[in-house]
Amino acid sequence: MKKSILFVDDEPNILAGIRRMLHQLRGDYDLRFSENGEQALESMAERPADVIVSDMRMPGMDGAELLATIQQQYPHTIRIMLTGQADDTSILKTVTVVHQLLAKPCEPERLKEVLHRAAALHNQLTDGHLKDLITGISSLPSLPSVYARLQDTLKDPEACLDDVAAIIEQDIAMTAKLLQLVNSSFFGLYQKVESPARAVKLLGLDTIKVLVLGIQIFSELKAPGQKAAFATLWQHSMAVAQCSKRIATEASDNLDLINNSFIAGMLHDIGRLLLMSQLGGDYAAIIETARQEGARIETVETRQLQTTHADIGAYLIGLWGFNGDIMEAIIFHHQIDRLPAKSFSAALAVHLANHYYYLRYPEHVVGQPPPLNTDCLAALNCADEAVAWMSECQALMETDEDN
Structure with missing residues (x-):
């Protein structure tokens, strides 16, 4: 089954650019697009994505809030932030909710490599035998x-x-x-x-x-x-x-x-x-x-x-x-x-x-x-x-x- 990747950005032109950039990957991935956090959560509720790539600054729910929600509700989804406005405060908000932070504009080959690596990581983390063993462990340690x-x-x-x-x-x-x-x-x-x-x-x-x-x-x-x-x-x-x-x-x-x-x-x-x-x-x-x-x-x-x-x-x-x-x-x-x-x-x-x-x-x-x-x-x-x-x-x- 194809890995599903959800892109979230409040600028339609950005989403259109990503769609064109990744056109050749349609055979490898199920690419989905949302224009705000609320729409992204609705999409996830219908069918959880394996990887989500979100912009940081969006009206209403920003990227950090969205990915924090994704982390809680869909812990196996790989979370990537793509932003051109990563000031120190914004970065601190993402420290524990993103797997990777990418700067805009992101070179096409760089974005493709990140997505390929994210898909490979997701494959390993969602292996059924791993889940069975983790479930059998009485209690996983919390962060020290x-x-x-x-x-x-x-x-x-x-x-x-x-x-x-x-x-x-x-x-x-x-x-x-x-x-x-x-x-x-x-x-x-x-x-x-x-x-x-x-x-x-x-x-x-x-x-x-x-x-x-x-x-x-x-x-x-x-x-x-x-x-x-x-x-x-x-x-x-x-x-x-x-x-x-x-x-x-x-x-x-x-x-x-x-x-x-x-x-x-x-x-x-x-x-x-x-x-x-x-x-x-x-x-x-x-x-x-x-x-x-x-x-x-x-x-x-x-x-x-x-x-x-x-x-x-x-x-x-x-x-x-x-x-x-x-x-x-x-x-x-x-x-x-x-x-x-x-x-x-x-x-x-x-x-x-x-x-x-x-x-x-x-x-x-x-x-x-x-x-x-x-x-x-x-x-x-x-x-x-x-x-x-x-x-x-x-x-x-x-x-x-x-x-």
Whole structure:
């Protein structure tokens, strides 16, 4: 069945232009058009769209309000904002309701790539076996409280870095763990950091937010008898986060891509964490089967659960409101060939970093190590660069070992 894409804009000329731009895609997608939010909701009620692309500023219900409603009523719909008036206040309104924010005018090829990627992501998130497993889990964790409070604070245009630090400092255990991390060799700081406020100023808000999120996730999700496995997964997640960011920094000067790579690297195995905590011995048996057979962990997961930790992780962070680039990095990091991307992406950064980690630490491999997709590197003309990126990542991990 064709994927359905709904475009919403109060300017008929804009909709007509999009219709002409995407004319050749009519055979691949069911393209629908609405001129305001109310009309779009009526269309969704008749037949939910798989992807919605909305303008931001519209009379009556604006794009942020529309997509917030879509998020609540149709959580599996991929939400994209297309706007030419993205001031800071508007962007803050969309932080937790859009999977992707695109600027007008958007080049035809760029829009087509985004739609293809959105369709691929939707396919994975709506797989029936994934839904069955998620339904069987007693309770999905909510977005960690400290991180959620940071997000809420940052929606206030009057908020400052000291406000962020004050939220972190209210949690003594969080503060201690955060300072331990930022003073590690991973961050290469040449001065001791003694307060969250100083950490925010030196490393930046985006980095601190991700560290807070990771710390709280690994603190709150528990699995009796698997303390060592949790510790190894935390080390792995931190290393992949740092290496993903390093690779993205070398490959691009796009700050959003770099930040998304760091976040996705930290969260790429959150599905494994959830399965370990929720399925306990059953998931431990899956890991042991992968070891005994020398098989890739996701192969055994698919055989026994009919889905993978990558699918489950992306589903969870989608519920938490993270953007589509992060979701696709998590869901495709083991199968980068299924992501229809024509340019460097956070997904590729995580795919590479994950592979480099297991080259450095083969003792942490469960079953068979994740292979490197050389065809994807060749298609994106970055095979040579990948050799240099591997060397940088190996050096980064060696530095941490030495301290």
